[in-house]
Amino acid sequence: MNWRTIRAIALKDWREVRGNKMAWAPTLIVPLIFCVVLPLLIIVLPGTLSNGEAGDMMKDADLELFLANLPPAMAASIAGLNESQTMIVLLLGYLFSPLFLILPIMTSSVIGSDSFVGEKERKTMEALLYTPATERELFTGKMLAAVIPAVLLTWAGFAVYTLVLNSAGGVVMGRVWFPLPHWWVMVLWVTPAVAVLGMMGAVVISARVKSFMEAYQNTGLLVLPVIMLVIGQVAGLLYLSVLVAFGIGLVVWLIDGILLLFALRIVTRAALMGADKGA
Amino acid sequence: MSVAIETEGLVRRFGTRTAVNELSFRAEAGEVFGLLGPNGAGKTTLVRLLNGVLKADAGRAHVLGCDPQTQGDALRRRSGVLTETPSIYERLTARQNLHFFGTLYGVPEADLARRTDALLEQFGLHDRADDRAGGFSKGMKQRLALARTLIHQPDILFFDEPTAGLDPEAAQQVTDLIAQYSGADGRTVFLCTHNLDEAGRLCDRVGILNHGRLLAVGKPDDLGRNLWDGQWVDIGLTAPPPAGLDAALMGVAGATQVQIKGAALAVQVRDESVIPAVVSAAAAAGAQILRVTPRAHSLHDIYFKLQAEAEAS
Ligand SMILES: Nc1ncnc2c1ncn2[C@@H]1O[C@H](COP(=O)(O)OP(=O)(O)O)[C@@H](O)[C@H]1O
Numbered sequence: 001m002n003w004r005t006i007r008a009i010a011l012k013d014w015r016e017v018r019g020n021k022m023a024w025a026p027t028l029i030v031p032l033i034f035c036v037v038l039p040l041l042i043i044v045l046p047g048t049l050s051n052g053e054a055g056d057m058m059k060d061a062d063l064e065l066f067l068a069n070l071p072p073a074m075a076a077s078i079a080g081l082n083e084s085q086t087m088i089v090l091l092l093g094y095l096f097s098p099l100f101l102i103l104p105i106m107t108s109s110v111i112g113s114d115s116f117v118g119e120k121e122r123k124t125m126e127a128l129l130y131t132p133a134t135e136r137e138l139f140t141g142k143m144l145a146a147v148i149p150a151v152l153l154t155w156a157g158f159a160v161y162t163l164v165l166n167s168a169g170g171v172v173m174g175r176v177w178f179p180l181p182h183w184w185v186m187v188l189w190v191t192p193a194v195a196v197l198g199m200m201g202a203v204v205i206s207a208r209v210k211s212f213m214e215a216y217q218n219t220g221l222l223v224l225p226v227i228m229l230v231i232g233q234v235a236g237l238l239y240l241s242v243l244v245a246f247g248i249g250l251v252v253w254l255i256d257g258i259l260l261l262f263a264l265r266i267v268t269r270a271a272l273m274g275a276d277k278g279a
Numbered sequence: 280m281s282v283a284i285e286t287e288g289l290v291r292r293f294g295t296r297t298a299v300n301e302l303s304f305r306a307e308a309g310e311v312f313g314l315l316g317p318n319g320a321g322k323t324t325l326v327r328l329l330n331g332v333l334k335a336d337a338g339r340a341h342v343l344g345c346d347p348q349t350q351g352d353a354l355r356r357r358s359g360v361l362t363e364t365p366s367i368y369e370r371l372t373a374r375q376n377l378h379f380f381g382t383l384y385g386v387p388e389a390d391l392a393r394r395t396d397a398l399l400e401q402f403g404l405h406d407r408a409d410d411r412a413g414g415f416s417k418g419m420k421q422r423l424a425l426a427r428t429l430i431h432q433p434d435i436l437f438f439d440e441p442t443a444g445l446d447p448e449a450a451q452q453v454t455d456l457i458a459q460y461s462g463a464d465g466r467t468v469f470l471c472t473h474n475l476d477e478a479g480r481l482c483d484r485v486g487i488l489n490h491g492r493l494l495a496v497g498k499p500d501d502l503g504r505n506l507w508d509g510q511w512v513d514i515g516l517t518a519p520p521p522a523g524l525d526a527a528l529m530g531v532a533g534a535t536q537v538q539i540k541g542a543a544l545a546v547q548v549r550d551e552s553v554i555p556a557v558v559s560a561a562a563a564a565g566a567q568i569l570r571v572t573p574r575a576h577s578l579h580d581i582y583f584k585l586q587a588e589a590e591a592s
């Protein structure tokens with residue numbers, strides 16, 4: 001592995017993605033919604049509603065059932081809180097943590113699609129394959145080009161989110177309360193794994209499609225596991241403790257490993273070139 | 280002379296279609312070898328096989344002493360390929376394109392900036408060096424692609440239809456640049472084209488390809504001689520020929536046909552060795568000879584005759 005080559009590929013891909021507004025615009029808008037707009041709505045809205053309405057919300061039958069069935073540790077974390085505070089902790093402290101994984105998976109799969117299908121679509125892949133760069137160097141370079149920005153963007157989003165939750169949210173909560181312990185695991189351990197997953201997904205999808213747009217639409221599927229985590233939590237099947245978060249990370253890393261074996265078979269000169277019928 | 284490219288029974292299929300069929304040939308180091316053939320003949324596939332980016336189904340190949348299948352990375356370090364489509368990163372500047380490929384080809388960082396500047400200068404891209412390549416004309420993109428193939432000073436160059444789709448002026452520039460870089464430093468050039476003028480101008484030897492098969496390989500002159508029986512000689516006269524000239528010429532052993540049109544005389548002979556006898560016989564018959572020119576078959580004649588024969592069989 002020649003790191004000068006890998007670095008050059010990663011930088012080149014990164015430069016190229018920056019030239020594709022279609023690719024990066026959503027990766028900036030979505031974090032803004034997740035980290036600023038939605039939290040502010042959730043923090044500010046209950047306060048502006050009359051107490052009666054907020055109370056009604058809490059008396060919703062489903063929600064009551066949900067609260068009654070909370071795992072003990074989660075129940076403990078909201079013990080003694082008023083209704084607005086409970087809402088904030090449950091939604092922003094727990095429900096949002098798997099939702100947050102949309103950031104790394106979306107960013108890395110969009111960049112990954114641009115760097116694989118984009119390169120096929122724009123007919124630049126061939127010249128790349130004629131260079132002495134090894135298949136592993138190509139793959140690693142493209143992987144880093146997708147994963148590093150995805151992780152950094154998520155961390156930046158997390159910092160902003162923390163700020164919002166403790167400033168605007170702090171007014172309601174009366175103290176600095178965020179991050180909850182399991183967030184650290186989500187951000188430091190699960191996020192990189194999910195970013196790699198997004199990239200692998202993009203590679204596998206890219207092998208089957210012809211254009212960036214097509215890949216882009218298909219990568220939407222990658223968000224499904226994240227949605228399932230969210231549903232799992234809402235349904236009370238899952239409580240994101242430090243340990244559970246760690247376990248989720250472990251599972252994702254394992255899936256990454258399996259997909260890597262698969263991807264290394266797709267990312268060979270023979271496979272990439274054999275699929276190209278030429279001009 | 281050492282061998283730069285050698286293949287034996289090389290085969291590559293796509294499904295039921297055989298793109299390269301039992302191909303055996305060699306190209307010497309330092310020569311410009313042209314591969315001529317219509318679209319779909321298998322030219323691009325052969326370049327891919329020779330650079331180890333595509334696997335062969337049968338046969339073997341050696342390029343610069345490397346087996347492309349197993350020593351591809353080492354081979355690609357010494358080989359430069361101008362692909363059929365320019366393969367330029369349009370969102371990067373000209374300089375960034377060259378720098379990127381130079382790095383991948385292992386050009387030392389210390390040399391890279393200097394080499395990039397020199398190539399941009401020589402290829403007339405200096406004042407656009409820091410503009411995105413996406414805004415370049417087709418000709419400029421092709422020149423940039425050409426500069427890219429030279430950035431690591433390869434020992435062998437592959438050009439896949441380098442002037443296809445260019446206007447005559449841009450095509451001329453590209454052909455000039457290829458001519459300039461072909462002769463240099465004993466570098467071997469493998470040129471795929473269906474532009475016969477370009478091939479005639481640049482190539483030492485040509486191979487003619489049809490449906491993945493090589494129909495003929497050799498110097499254009501030799502190919503012409505082998506294809507047609509006998510050799511035509513044009514004899515220019517200062518005055519209309521004297522009567523009885525054709526009979527006198529047909530009397531020469533080895534002369535097979537005579538055509539007279541005004542002051543233009545053409546004689547078909549068995550081979551070149553008969554020409555002196557024809558000239559003396561004509562002079563003896565009273566012809567005023569101005570010049571004698573053995574007729575060369577153009578690459579056009581050769582190409583179309585071979586392709587027609589192949590299609591007919
Ligand atoms: N990846 C591929 N898959 C299927 N068929 C291919 C592929 N590449 C080339 N071919 C077929 O192989 C033949 C030779 O193609 P090619 O080498 O591109 O010819 P040329 O470069 O001489 O125009 C054509 O019939 C083409 O359709």
Ligand SMILES: [Mg+2]
Pocket residue numbers: 278319322323324363439
């Ligand atoms: Mg071709």
